[in-house]
Amino acid sequence: MLTKSKVQDFLKEIEVDDLVSNFQVMGNDVYIDMTSHSPAMHEKKKLEVAMKQAFASEFGEHINLKLKIASPELPATPVTNEIKGKQIPGIQNIIAIASGKGGVGKSTVAANLAVTLAKMGFKVGLLDADIYGPSVPTMLDTEGQRPISVEVNGRNLMKPIENYGVKMLSIGYFSGANQAVVWRGPMASKALNQMIRDADWGELDFLLIDLPPGTGDIHLSIIQEVPVTGAVIVSTPQHVALADVRKGIAMFNMESINIPVLGLIENMAYFTPEELPENKYYIFGKQGAQFMAEDLGIPVLGEIPLIQSIREAGDVGRPAALQENSKIAEIYTKTAQNMVESLVERNTNLPPTEAVKITTMAGCSPKKK
Ligand SMILES: Nc1ncnc2c1ncn2[C@@H]1O[C@H](COP(=O)(O)OP(=O)(O)OP(=O)(O)O)[C@@H](O)[C@H]1O
Numbered sequence: 001m002l003t004k005s006k007v008q009d010f011l012k013e014i015e016v017d018d019l020v021s022n023f024q025v026m027g028n029d030v031y032i033d034m035t036s037h038s039p040a041m042h043e044k045k046k047l048e049v050a051m052k053q054a055f056a057s058e059f060g061e062h063i064n065l066k067l068k069i070a071s072p073e074l075p076a077t078p079v080t081n082e083i084k085g086k087q088i089p090g091i092q093n094i095i096a097i098a099s100g101k102g103g104v105g106k107s108t109v110a111a112n113l114a115v116t117l118a119k120m121g122f123k124v125g126l127l128d129a130d131i132y133g134p135s136v137p138t139m140l141d142t143e144g145q146r147p148i149s150v151e152v153n154g155r156n157l158m159k160p161i162e163n164y165g166v167k168m169l170s171i172g173y174f175s176g177a178n179q180a181v182v183w184r185g186p187m188a189s190k191a192l193n194q195m196i197r198d199a200d201w202g203e204l205d206f207l208l209i210d211l212p213p214g215t216g217d218i219h220l221s222i223i224q225e226v227p228v229t230g231a232v233i234v235s236t237p238q239h240v241a242l243a244d245v246r247k248g249i250a251m252f253n254m255e256s257i258n259i260p261v262l263g264l265i266e267n268m269a270y271f272t273p274e275e276l277p278e279n280k281y282y283i284f285g286k287q288g289a290q291f292m293a294e295d296l297g298i299p300v301l302g303e304i305p306l307i308q309s310i311r312e313a314g315d316v317g318r319p320a321a322l323q324e325n326s327k328i329a330e331i332y333t334k335t336a337q338n339m340v341e342s343l344v345e346r347n348t349n350l351p352p353t354e355a356v357k358i359t360t361m362a363g364c365s366p367k368k369k
């Protein structure tokens with residue numbers, strides 16, 4: 001007969017007793033609540049398999065082990081960088097919208113989040129950091145506009161363009177935009193810096209930065225110069241996109257950069273045809289982002305469906321999230337709320353935003369978990 005004390009001795013013998021918070025034995029059923037050493041999904045799975053094998057070989061195959069494995073409490077990310085970046089007066093939170101991969105919908109997500117946050121009553125700015133392929137002017141119907149110059153406290157600043165309650169700047173508004181495609185890293189970084197620091201953004205709750213694809217010069221320059229509060233990562237469920245996302249996240253996690261990742265937005269998570277709005281087709285695979293997010297210990301902020309009207313709305317310059325009482329507006333509102341919650345948590349648990357100076361990329365290593 002299986003007894004509680006036999007199980008207790010065995011848990012000690014296999015050296016997991018310190019992970020077990022509670023256990024019960026009822027006939028052949030053994031209920032165990034325990035905490036894994038790591039929040040990573042594969043570690044939890046490994047622990048589950050090892051426990052099942054150990055119990056089966058010790059007490060026999062007829063024993064039903066009912067395991068509940070919880071994640072450990074994560075300590076707040078330690079921020080050890082020296083403060084080097086200058087705060088930007090008036091701007092509360094700077095959020096980088098990023099992904100390792102191109103074409104996953106960063107700009108679409110950034111535009112929709114910006115108008116959603118504005119609808120929620122926040123003061124919002126959107127900076128198009130894609131010097132080589134700006135999309136903000138088209139996506140927010142401000143193509144062909146030119147920022148005027150205004151004098152603020154004796155300084156000449158450019159005034160962001162405004163539409164749908166969002167202030168925005170993009171290289172696409174400047175007459176030299178066509179030449180920008182041949183700019184090298186330093187020129188591009190300089191232009192970007194001017195759009196951040198030499199602009200009259202006024203008071204903003206959020207400045208969203210729509211980053212270009214990849215993990216190159218522009219990303220490092222922004223991270224170097226601008227006190228980014230947090231990063232939001234966009235991915236599609238496809239395996240290749242997810243692999244690139246890991247690279248993107250690793251960049252924000254580098255010890256010398258250490259920008260908290262607020263969460264992951266899964267774009268094109270499923271397809272919903274207009275005529276069958278309740279149907280969901282997981283054409284790029286299901287829940288890849290969830291598993292990865294769980295594995296990396298970051299939250300999923302939202303799942304945005306692949307909908308024809310999102311693409312059409314982007315092309316005509318009126319983000320789909322502006323469609324009153326639509327499913328897509330509802331999804332974006334929830335996603336924006338989750339982002340704000342994650343941000344509040346970040347601002348409560350971590351020291352104030354710092355911009356970090358990267359002197360050399362050598363020696364940067366992914367942060368140890
Ligand atoms: N959820 C969606 N449903 C339908 N179409 C979408 C969706 N998200 C993005 N698209 C479309 O996919 C294309 C690429 O999107 P977008 O330009 O936002 O990607 P990106 O990641 O910013 O690309 P890049 O890496 O070039 O900057 C656009 O035509 C856009 O309208």
Ligand SMILES: [Mg+2]
Nearest residue numbers: 106107130135
């Ligand atoms: Mg883009």
